[in-house]
Amino acid sequence: MVFASLNFLCVFFPLCMLAYFFAKNIKQKNTVLLVFSLAFYAWGEPVYILLLLLMSFCDWLLALLIEQHKSKKKLFLIITCIVNLGIIGIFKYGKFTLLNFQGLFGVPEKIPNIILPIGISFYTFQLLSYVIDVYRGDVKAQKKFSIVLLYASLFHQCIAGPIVRYKDIEKQLLKRRPTVNSIHDGINRFCVGLAKKAVIANMCGKLFELFVVSDSLVNTPEAVSVVSQKSAASLWLGVLMFSMQIYLDFSAYSDMAIGMGKMIGLEYKENFDYPYLSRSVSEFWRRWHISLGSFFRDYVYFPLGGNRKGTGRTIFNLFVVWALTGLWHGASWNYVLWGLYFFVFIALEKLFFGKALQKVPVLSNLYLLIIVYFGWILFKFENMSVMGAVLKGMFCLNKNSASDFETVTLLKGNLVFIIVAIIACTPLVSFISKKIKFRNGDNRNFSSAYGVLSVVMPPLLIALSLINIVGSSYNPFLYFQF
């Protein structure tokens, strides 16, 4: 199930909140959350729920063992890593590994079709961080299995992050009381996230498909001929659309998760901080998918020695972190390439021009945007020949024109939307609203107007999202088939 769908908004969410509201104490409230979370997960993956249960159980047990048998805690930690990484290795990377093996050695002949369990990359990392934190003594092992399971399966973040640390919400899992203000903030956050996803991100995705190639074709060899026909301008615009789509989509999901958490008194850390405003690649990765970056920092980079073991080792550590970061995003070489692409720039920044970048504001912003922009091409196209055709086409090397009627038409027909989407990627709106609020804080009429606006916003944003969700389900059959 996804948040920006009718069945979530009209069925799952209201039922869950209603049950939560009528639950009397924290124990009942947690039970409600757990039941709904498992239902949420099972809704999409009825069989893989067993995997989630099994992994949570193993990690719950191992954390307890680590705490109780201090002398053997290293052994248990190794077992934890083997279990967690083994399972994700099989389910996420098994097919990829076999395919590469087959490519090199010709065996095995048949490759089993392993379907990727939804959210496995997120909940595995959450559970792993929990056990490691127990090992490090940062947090006490949880005696109740249901609490660990709730932590891993909580529908707010189980499927698409943020990767919440157990130690950050340990207390809130056992005792929480949302204030009226946090509910208010949560609602705002949720509604903004919903509209960001349903109204803006989805349309950006649709425009990418129109400018470049439809998502149903993008990873097939047929995409090459489609992409080769597109004008250069069309491809440039298409990649721009994808750059916005991926940020808005992903950050909207975090917004909704954070918002729903706030509504019931769970505070999750921020996952995005307007990354496109960064001035270096290192900064970008401190502001993009923050919970993933900090996971690799705390559990890979630092344990490897970070930057305390000399330049050569630092570079090696960075290399490991970025190869893994790339691979985490998907089991395909283009993701590894994408990770290493960032490694190169981060290493260069560390060694040479990181400090210089800080001194040239606008230029460094441009530098970052260009690097990230081309990075998304590596990210989006799993099929290397499609990726090549796109890159060539962007410089008119496919015998394609610089621009054509369709490109201009499409651009003009969506220019207002595109500008709105660009603004949505920046903190402009929240900056202005804070500024106005601050300036006019004492003005009663103004605060009333602001209050009225805050009351009107949720229905408005939900209605807009609903219209978009239903509108995009509109799928007329080709008349020739009828």
Added chain:
Amino acid sequence: MERNKRKSSNKGKFVLLQIASFALTIAIISIIGLIIPLRPKESVSEKRKLAEFPKITFESLKSGDFFDGFNSWYSDSYPGREGLVALNSKIKSYYGIASLKDDTVKIHGDVQKGDDIPDEYDPSAVVTEESTTEENYDKINANGDSQSIGAVFVVGDRAFEYYNFSKAQANNYISSMNKLTEKLSGKAKVYDMIVPTSIGITLPDSYMGNINSSDQLKAIDYINSGLNSQIVKVPIFKTLMSHRSEYIYFNTDHHWTQLGAYYAYCDFAKAAGITANPLDKYEKVEFSGFLGTFYNDTGKIPELKSNPDTITAFKPNASATMVYTDANGQKISWPIINDVTKYPESIKYSCFIAGDNPYTEIHNPQISDGSSIMVVKESFGNALVPFLVENYENIYIIDYRHFTGSISKVVTEKNIDTVLYINNVSAIRNPNLMKKLDATI
């Protein structure tokens, strides 16, 4: 102190109100979703049945099919869906800018370029239509905003379907037609009429040649060049071009009007040596408020809604009778031109010969010369067939998309000596249709 307190309670009031408005909104949309009787079962404009509530079985629960089915059912048949779809298009119409010139353009669909069109079919070539460059056709100017949606191009309040030539499908068509002609050799004469679509004829001049739509005349020439010399090609492109400023294509639908079909009928009459009836001999009936496939395919854009089509149908004078056989084998008599005044806005084109049926017979008792014609067609043929009623005693109509028998068999059985194939050029790029066309030979 007092003032601060009042201010904060004022703020607190809004905070509570905001929470209430959120809860109420969610409650309303979920309750609307619960009102099962309000849920539509089929979409007339999308011409499909909406998703049904899925069956609950152990298997479907285990595989997750039930949940997918539930999701589709829930959103597909959400009450008021059609209205929300139209509203969504209305909102999206504000996404673009109006340019300073009179033709603002918008695209909303995947335009695919066609294959290059060779001058001639390999190996032998019989070109029946020459290039049109020297012809003097009426000018059509764009007025109003234009936008292009999906593979549909919209200029102001008129829409056109993009056409991309497919060499492979054109070759399939050629070989099917040649195969058929060989089979019918000595029994019946085969006429082939390829109907251009509106984007090749009535598109405003400022867009002709500028957009990524293949040249239809060139495509038709190519196909004709490959057809067996025994096939009589009915060249209607130039005729339609010379009438391009008339109402020969619908604005909101991909079909031609019956007026357009009439001009093609005259060309056929010339080629077949029959006398075309003058248009004023027919009784005219009008059905207004037609919003066809373009309106629906573009997601009901307001521009097209503001300019609905009117179908002008010409009723044959003869007291001819029509019986069609539907997909279930049921025989049903039906008027050749049916009154569709009360039909839903999107399906009014079905007024001609009961729409698309696998097999239809029309008999004109006022003619007793035994003359027979078979018309093999897709939906473009529907508008042309009524004109033939005055010329032939027996008309046998086959919609090859739905017909499952053998055309050559019917020709032999019914002793038919004239076979007319009518296809719009856009059908000859569709692999499914070309497969079906071949299968019915």
